[in-house]
Amino acid sequence: QKEVEQNSGPLSVPEGAIASLNCTYSDRVSQSFFWYRQYSGKSPELIMSIYSNGDKEDGRFTAQLNKASQYVSLLIRDSQPSDSATYLCAVNAGSDMRFGAGTRLTVKP
Amino acid sequence: DARVTQTPRHKVTEMGQEVTMRCQPILGHNTVFWYRQTMMQGLELLAYFRNRAPLDDSGMPKDRFSAEMPDATLATLKIQPSEPRDSAVYFCASGLIPDGRSGANVLTFGAGSRLTVL
Numbered sequence: 001q002k003e004v005e006q007n008s009g010p011l012s013v014p015e016g017a018i019a020s021l022n023c024t025y026s027d028r029v030s031q032s033f034f035w036y037r038q039y040s041g042k043s044p045e046l047i048m049s050i051y052s053n054g055d056k057e058d059g060r061f062t063a064q065l066n067k068a069s070q071y072v073s074l075l076i077r078d079s080q081p082s083d084s085a086t087y088l089c090a091v092n093a094g095s096d097m098r099f100g101a102g103t104r105l106t107v108k109p
Numbered sequence: 110d111a112r113v114t115q116t117p118r119h120k121v122t123e124m125g126q127e128v129t130m131r132c133q134p135i136l137g138h139n140t141v142f143w144y145r146q147t148m149m150q151g152l153e154l155l156a157y158f159r160n161r162a163p164l165d166d167s168g169m170p171k172d173r174f175s176a177e178m179p180d181a182t183l184a185t186l187k188i189q190p191s192e193p194r195d196s197a198v199y200f201c202a203s204g205l206i207p208d209g210r211s212g213a214n215v216l217t218f219g220a221g222s223r224l225t226v227l
Contacts, residue, residue, distance in 0.1 A: 034215070043200060043218035044152070088152060090216075095164055095206060097142060097216060101151030 003027060004091050006100035014108050019076040021103050023089030026070065032092035033065055033072045038102065039085045048074060079107040111135045115201050115219035123227050127189040130222045132201030133182055141184045142216065143176055144200040152200070158184065159206065191226045198223050 006023045013019045021035075032051050036044035050056045050063040050072065062075040072091075076083055086102040114133040122128055134141045142157040156166035156176040166176055173192070178184045188195055202216040 043221050045218070046215055049215060095140060095159055096154060096157060097202075097204075098154055099144070099152040 003098050004089055004100040006087075006089050006103050008101055008103060010104040010106055012106045012108060013079050015079060015081060017079050017107075019079045019083065019105055019107070021074040021076075021087050021089075021105070023072045023074075023091075023100055024070055025072070025089075025091045027091065027093045028070065030067075030070075030091045030093040033063070034090040034092070034097075035061075035063060035072075035074045036088040036090060036099075037085045038088060044088055044099075076105075079105075081107050081109050083107050111217070113201055113203050113217050113219035115199075115222050117222055118220060119223045119225075121225045121227065122191055124192055125190040126226075127187065128191050128195075128224060128226075129188075130186045130199050130201075130224070132184040132186075132203075132219060134184060134201070134203030135217055136182075138203035138205050138217075140204045140206050141178060142202045142204075143184070143186050144202065145197045146200060146221075147197045155186070155199075188224075191224075193226045196224055196226050 004025050035048040037047045038044045048061050048063040050065045053065050056063045060077045064073045084107050086104045088102045089100040116131045140159045143155040144152050146152045155168045158178045161178045175187045198221045200218050200221045202218045204216040
């Protein structure tokens, strides 16, 4: 079993819709959780971090964390074509940082 | 803007040749990671250093890969001999973890080194 799992997609949503991205992790001592966005041919860039159970909102992005279920999600409201990218979930336990394989999102105009 | 610098950006080589990739982390960051990204496997953790000391290299094929951090401004990843299956994009990333605590490990990635082994 992979340590960080994501639904690989691709996920396609119309412009203006809500995109929902999910991630589960296997290491119960994980403490910090991140969402990175990666455009094709580019390097990953951080868009959200979350450390406590519950929701964290930043503009059109909301990260949700449930440590009991070992589940973290990212909601993108009012999706835009510029949001089309691969979204990587990352989990930090101790000093390391492990990534899921990513979910490719396409937002259609 | 502070950035992580990786060289070379692109490398094409023949099977059996030695490949060395270099990374200059952000000044002041104490943790450096090497990742490999392929379509099939996604972003795999190869090795990482904290305060220049190797913490974990269990993700690397030990017989051909080696990672070092000779000083605070340089991390290297070497493949010898290279094989076609090593073709991938190799990313270096750096971050700052307060000593004695984990968490809050926000990483900044370099642009990556795209390796093609023929």
